[in-house]
Every structure is written in C-alpha cells, then in structure tokens.
Amino acid sequence: MSRIGNGEEEGLVADVLVIGGGMAGAWAATAAAREGAHVVLVEKGYCGTSGATAAAGPGHWWAPPDPPEARANAIAQRQRIAFGLGEPHWMRRVLDETWRLLPTLAPYYDFPKDDQGKVRNYRALRGPEYMRALREQIVDLGVVVLDHSPALELLAHADGAIGGAAGIRTQRGGSPWRIAAGAVVLAAGGTSFRSHLLGSRNNTGDGYLMAAEAGAELSGMEFTAAYTVAPQHSTMTRTMSYAFADYFDADGRQIDAPFGPDQTERLAQALLAGPIYCSLARLPEDVQRHLPTISPNVMLPFARWGIDPFRERFEVTLHTDGTIRGIGGVRVRSEDCGTGVPGLYVAGDTASRELVAGASSGGGNVNSAWALSSGSWAGRAAARRARRVPAGFGGLSALGRTGLRASGRPRPVSAAEAVDAVRAEMHPYDKNLFRTGKGLAASRRTLDAVWSDLATHAASNGMAALALREATALVASARWSVASAEARTETRGMHRRLDHPTLDPDLAVRLIAGGFDTVTVRPQATAATSPFESVA
Amino acid sequence: MIEFIVSERCTACDRCVEVCPSNVFEPMEAGPPVIARQDDCQTCFMCELYCTADALYVGPNAYHAEPADPAAVIASGLLGQYRRDSGWDEWQDHYPNEQWLMETVFRRAAEAAR
Numbered sequence: 001m002s003r004i005g006n007g008e009e010e011g012l013v014a015d016v017l018v019i020g021g022g023m024a025g026a027w028a029a030t031a032a033a034r035e036g037a038h039v040v041l042v043e044k045g046y047c048g049t050s051g052a053t054a055a056a057g058p059g060h061w062w063a064p065p066d067p068p069e070a071r072a073n074a075i076a077q078r079q080r081i082a083f084g085l086g087e088p089h090w091m092r093r094v095l096d097e098t099w100r101l102l103p104t105l106a107p108y109y110d111f112p113k114d115d116q117g118k119v120r121n122y123r124a125l126r127g128p129e130y131m132r133a134l135r136e137q138i139v140d141l142g143v144v145v146l147d148h149s150p151a152l153e154l155l156a157h158a159d160g161a162i163g164g165a166a167g168i169r170t171q172r173g174g175s176p177w178r179i180a181a182g183a184v185v186l187a188a189g190g191t192s193f194r195s196h197l198l199g200s201r202n203n204t205g206d207g208y209l210m211a212a213e214a215g216a217e218l219s220g221m222e223f224t225a226a227y228t229v230a231p232q233h234s235t236m237t238r239t240m241s242y243a244f245a246d247y248f249d250a251d252g253r254q255i256d257a258p259f260g261p262d263q264t265e266r267l268a269q270a271l272l273a274g275p276i277y278c279s280l281a282r283l284p285e286d287v288q289r290h291l292p293t294i295s296p297n298v299m300l301p302f303a304r305w306g307i308d309p310f311r312e313r314f315e316v317t318l319h320t321d322g323t324i325r326g327i328g329g330v331r332v333r334s335e336d337c338g339t340g341v342p343g344l345y346v347a348g349d350t351a352s353r354e355l356v357a358g359a360s361s362g363g364g365n366v367n368s369a370w371a372l373s374s375g376s377w378a379g380r381a382a383a384r385r386a387r388r389v390p391a392g393f394g395g396l397s398a399l400g401r402t403g404l405r406a407s408g409r410p411r412p413v414s415a416a417e418a419v420d421a422v423r424a425e426m427h428p429y430d431k432n433l434f435r436t437g438k439g440l441a442a443s444r445r446t447l448d449a450v451w452s453d454l455a456t457h458a459a460s461n462g463m464a465a466l467a468l469r470e471a472t473a474l475v476a477s478a479r480w481s482v483a484s485a486e487a488r489t490e491t492r493g494m495h496r497r498l499d500h501p502t503l504d505p506d507l508a509v510r511l512i513a514g515g516f517d518t519v520t521v522r523p524q525a526t527a528a529t530s531p532f533e534s535v536a
Numbered sequence: 537m538i539e540f541i542v543s544e545r546c547t548a549c550d551r552c553v554e555v556c557p558s559n560v561f562e563p564m565e566a567g568p569p570v571i572a573r574q575d576d577c578q579t580c581f582m583c584e585l586y587c588t589a590d591a592l593y594v595g596p597n598a599y600h601a602e603p604a605d606p607a608a609v610i611a612s613g614l615l616g617q618y619r620r621d622s623g624w625d626e627w628q629d630h631y632p633n634e635q636w637l638m639e640t641v642f643r644r645a646a647e648a649a650r
Contacts, residue, residue, distance in 0.1 A: 044557075045556070045557030045558060045559070046554060046555045046556065046557050048555065049555050049556070049557045049580070049582040049586075050557035051557075054557070054580070054582065055580045055581070055582065057635050057638060059638060059639055110633065112632070112633060112634070112635075112636045120636050121636040121639075124635050124636045124638055124639060125635065126622075126633055126635045128582065128585055128622065129622075129633065147554070148559055170559050171553075171559065196579070196598045196599070198580060199557075199578065199580050200578070201557070201558055201576075201578035201580075202557055202558065202578075231596075233596070233597045233598060233599050234579070234596050234597070234598060235578065235579045235580065235598045236596075240638050240641050240642065243641060243642050243644075243645030243646075244645050244648070258649055259645050259646070259648075259649045260649060282648075284644065287637075287641050287644075290634055290637060292621040292631075293621060293623070293631055293632055293633070293634040294634045294635055294637050294638055294641070295635070295638070296618055296621035296622040296631075297581055297618060299617075299621075300581055300594075300596065300617065300618055301596035303614060303617060304595065304596045304614060305596055
C-alpha cells in the first residue's frame with residue numbers, strides 16, 4: 001500500500017476498500033485480508049461503536065449440520081414466513097457460513113462456557129464486545145482502519161467499473177480523502193430513516209445511494225415497515241424484556257396485543273388512538289435479576305429516570321426500523337454478493353435480505369447471519385478481483401451527484417429540513433405501517449419535491465457535504481421505498497396495504513427499484529441470481 | 537443525550553472523542569474534552585462503556601436535552617453502571633456476560649403465550 005500526498009488531499013491505494021465498519025464491513029475486511037489483500041476500511045464513526053450491531057445483541061440464525069434435519073427444519077420454518085420471496089439455497093449457504101465462521105472469532109470474543117469448559121453458545125453475542133472483537137481481529141490482520149472518515153461518493157473507471165471512493169475526515173476539519181482500490185465492498189448499513197432506533201443515527205442509506213449512482217439496483221424496498229417498542233423518549237429498542245410485557249391505554253384498560261406476530265400492528269393501532277403504557281411485572285423474577293448481565297444497557301434509561309419497570313407502568317412508543325430490521329437494499333446479482341457493477345460488492349443491511357428473510361423481518365437473527373455471511377463472501381470476492389485488477393487513480397471519475405453537485409443554480413438547501421420531511425413520511429404508523437395507495441401517492445409527491453430541490457440546488461464540500469449527502473441518501477431511500485410500496489398492490493409479510501388487504505399470488509415477485517429524478521419500479525421473478533453473473 | 541463530563545474524574549485520555557460514533561466531543565489542548573455537538577448524540581451510551589474513569593453521563597432522553605445535576609448524579613451511583621454491568625475492565629470477574637440466556641427468555645415467553 002502506498003500513501004501519496006496530493007496537496008491537502010490524502011490518497012491511499014489498496015487492493016480492497018471496505019466502506020462501513022459495522023458487523024458486515026468488519027467481516028468483509030476479515031475475509032479480504034485472509035485472502036491476502038491489502039485492505040482499507042473507512043467508517044463514518046468509529047469501527048467498534050458505530051452502527052446497529054454495536055449497541056444491540058445479535059443472536060445469529062443458527063443451525064448445525066448435525067442432526068441433518070436441523071437445517072432443513074430451520075429453512076422450512078423461515079420459508080413459512082418468507083411468503084414466496086425467500087430462496088432455500090441462499091438460506092442453506094448462510095446457515096453454513098455462519099456456523100463455520102462465527103467460532104473462528106474465539107481468539108477475540110470470550111464465548112461463554114459451562115462448568116466443563118465447553119462453549120455454551122456461539123450464536124448470541126453482545127454488540128459492544130462483538131464489535132470490539134471484530135475490530136481487534138481486522139487490526140491484527142493488517143487492515144488499515146480509518147475512523148471518522150465517511151465515504152461521500154464512489155470513483156469509477158471509464159468503463160463503469162468501480163475503482164475507489166472519496167470522502168472526508170470529520171476529525172480533521174473535513175479534509176478530503178481519496179482511495180483507489182481494485183474492488184469496493186459497500187457495507188454502510190441500512191437506514192431507520194433517522195428514527196431513534198438504538199445505534200442507527202449513522203445509518204442513513206448511504207450505501208443505497210452510492211450503489212445506485214454506480215448503476216446498481218434496489219430490491220425489496222417496500223419492506224421497510226418494521227417497528228420496535230422502546231420506552232417513550234428513549235432509544236432503548238431492546239426487545240427481550242418486552243416478550244413478557246402487558247400494555248395499557250391511558251385509562252388503564254389492557255390492550256389486546258399478546259406476544260406474537262401481530263403485536264406490532266396492534267400496538268401501532270393503539271398508539272394512533274393515544275399514549276400507551278407498559279408493565280414488565282410478568283417478566284420472571286430470575287430474568288429480572290439477571291437482566292443487567294444479559295443486556296446491560298436495558299436498565300440504563302429506567303435507572304436514570306427513577307422508574308422501577310417491574311412494578312411501575314411506563315409510557316412506550318414504537319421506533320421505525322426501516323431497512324435495519326426490515327429487508328430492502330441493493331439487489332444482489334451473484335453468489336459472491338456482486339451488484340452487477342464490476343468491482344462493486346454489497347454486504348449486510350446495504351444488501352437486500354429478501355433472499356434469506358423473504359417478506360418478513362429478519363430481526364436480529366437472520367439479518368445478523370446475513371451480515372456475517374454476505375460480508376465474508378463479498379470480502380473474498382473483492383480480494384480475488386483485486387488480484388486481477390490493479391488499483392490506481394488514473395482515469396477515475398467521481399460518481400456523486402445530488403448533495404454534492406447541483407444540476408441547476410446552486411443555493412443553500414437545508415439538510416435538516418430534508419431529513420424532517422423523510423421522517424414525516426416514513427415514521428408515522430398510518431403512513432408506513434398501515435399503507436394505502438392514496439397515502440403513498442401523497443408521500444411520493446412530497447418526497448419528489450424535496451428531491452427536486454436537493455438535486456437542482458444543493459452543492460457542498462468539506463464538512464457540509466456529510467449532512468447533505470446523508471439527507472440525499474435518506475430522501476432517495478424513502479422514494480424507492482414509497483414507489484415500491486405503491487407498486488405492491490397486495491399485503492405480503494411486513495408490507496401491509498389497507499386498500500389491498502390480501503396476498504396476490506401473481507405478486508410473488510421481487511420489485512426492483514431505481515432512478516433518481518424519475519423513480520422506476522419493475523417486477524422480477526425470484527431465483528434470478530446466478531453464480532455466473534457479474535463476477536467479472 | 538450526553539449531558540456532562542465530570543471534570544474532576546476525567547483523565548483527559550480523549551478515548552470518548554475517539555469512540556463516539558457521532559463525533560460529539562471536541563478534544564482540548566489541555567484538560568477534558570468538551571461536548572461540542574450535543575444535538576448529534578444518538579444516546580447509545582457507548583462513551584460511558586469506554587470511559588474507564590466513569591466521568592461521562594448520558595441522559596436517557598434522546599429527543600431533547602434534560603439537564604441533570606452532576607452532584608446528584610454522582611451521589612446516585614449511576615455513573616459507571618453500564619461498564620460495571622458489562623463486566624468490562626476491573627469488573628471482568630464480577631459481572632459475567634449472560635447474553636446467551638436471551639434465547640431461553642424468548643422461548644419461555646413463547647411458551648407462556650400459548
């Protein structure tokens with residue numbers, strides 16, 4: 001690897017550039033480095049604390065190869081809630097990769113052992129310790145980690161192949177960096193549309209925006225209607241304690257919302273009518289006692305507000321998960337997580353998880369197993385491509401458009417107002433959870449106007465570019481989501497249309513979205529990924 | 537969101553500046569860093585976990601600042617709770633990581649709901 005000084009700009013040349021230092025990016029960097037590649041990983045925040053994994057506790061989807069029926073059963077169970085959009089072949093690959101790879105983290109993660117010294121469980125990890133372990137692992141593998149260095153745009157060769165990225169260093173006054181690489185892995189997370197979902201502030205859909213600017217497509221963006229309960233005004237979207245929760249309205253009447261698949265919908269309906277209050281009194285006493293050492297952050301808001309959650313009722317809300325516990329993302333075109341754009345691979349929540357999750361939330365478990373597996377495949381493929389394609393700055397051009405370079409006359413555009421507009425369309429339960437054609441059309445018109453303003457007038461560089469690019473990614477992601485939801489005139493999995501309340505057998509297809517000034521959506525038959533496609 | 541840094545406890549190691557995922561802190565030439573961008577705080581409590589001096593306090597309200605009295609918070613014993621319960625650093629042998637119990641809790645809930 002060589003470092004070149006170019007005035008104020010920092011330039012690095014690597015075999016593989018990984019964009020995003022969450023779970024998927026760290027596994028991608030691991031795989032690429034183990035293939036012998038020189039890897040640079042750039043992270044908007046800090047690799048170890050940034051992203052949805054770090055503050056959570058991912059319990060990976062897990063089935064050992066023995067007994068032989070374990071995996072078949074896990075896949076059959078998932079297929080029942082995938083509503084025709086899952087692919088058993090991909091599920092099998094993910095289960096196998098997860099089972100093989102996760103125990104290799106043992107030098108860095110202290111997996112809990114029983115009295116005989118046997119590891120109890122490899123699948124359930126604590127987020128902060130998991131991300132700390134992954135960081136130590138990639139540093140030991142020689143990966144160069146650049147924290148506080150958000151990528152703003154991809155760089156492409158004349159033939160469209162991706163050859164690097166450019167961004168800024170937020171702790172060096174926004175000074176620019178450029179990295180040339182033989183291949184790029186986008187692992188920039190999904191997006192909660194800037195809800196207060198724990199750990200999701202940096203997850204603004206940057207990967208979707210950059211991939212689409214490179215010519216990749218989005219898939220499954222209608223599946224963004226995931227919500228998670230949290231104490232009102234808090235970020236604490238940790239679900240375990242709520243498995244035993246009871247809910248009440250302002251008059252103290254119990255809300256009929258038992259633990260199960262319909263619970264979110266019922267709570268959202270109740271929230272549309274007024275505030276709701278939660279009791280955790282039924283949480284078994286032994287779990288109450290162990291809660292701080294199972295999930296140490298869960299008690300923090302309660303302790304600080306002076307609430308005893310096992311004896312007092314407290315107000316709760318639902319935070320939007322967007323594509324994080326949702327499903328949509330960049331369309332995966334090949335088994336190595338290629339995007340169809342040479343040199344560009346996707347991993348984790350930046351990729352669509354329809355292949356393994358289908359139309360129902362992949363929650364923390366299928367999505368975690370996917371992040372690890374897709375990261376591993378993408379990292380390995382990127383390293384192999386980099387052996388054939390030398391990296392260099394010659395002939396690279398920048399692909400970033402909206403938020404960086406105005407198509408019309410530049411003038412100040414408020415990133416904060418654009419973000420608020422996205423929140424106003426993507427968070428309300430009566431817009432994004434209970435959808436109607438009329439409501440979606442209204443959201444589309446609102447967001448189109450916001451987009452038009454950004455695309456025509458927004459121009460930025462340095463520190464100001466970060467907020468504008470985040471706003472651009474959020475608006476673009478919201479528009480692809482709304483357009484896909486409009487096109488899916490049925491109810492399937494987490495996508496619920498009040499005006500089309502039943503499943504339409506003819507719509508057992510993927511919806512492929514794309515476009516900027518004009519958003520397009522088209523159907524695509526499932527099982528359309530091929531090991532032979534796009535690996536060039 | 538982040539409310540205050542206890543300057544008497546802070547060792548000015550600037551670890552919080554490094555680990556904050558939303559770049560809330562600004563390091564100073566001398567002494568503790570300052571909270572320069574409170575509105576960017578995502579209320580993830582990660583800075584507290586990494587602060588071996590237990591010198592940081594993140595308020596539970598993610599929507600707006602809820603100023604708290606540092607003296608009262610110090611007296612309450614809330615500082616360092618996350619790091620202690622996580623079994624980090626000097627707490628390693630006292631607070632085991634029992635994350636693996638989570639799935640048994642979900643299983644019991646599903647059984648209870650039947």
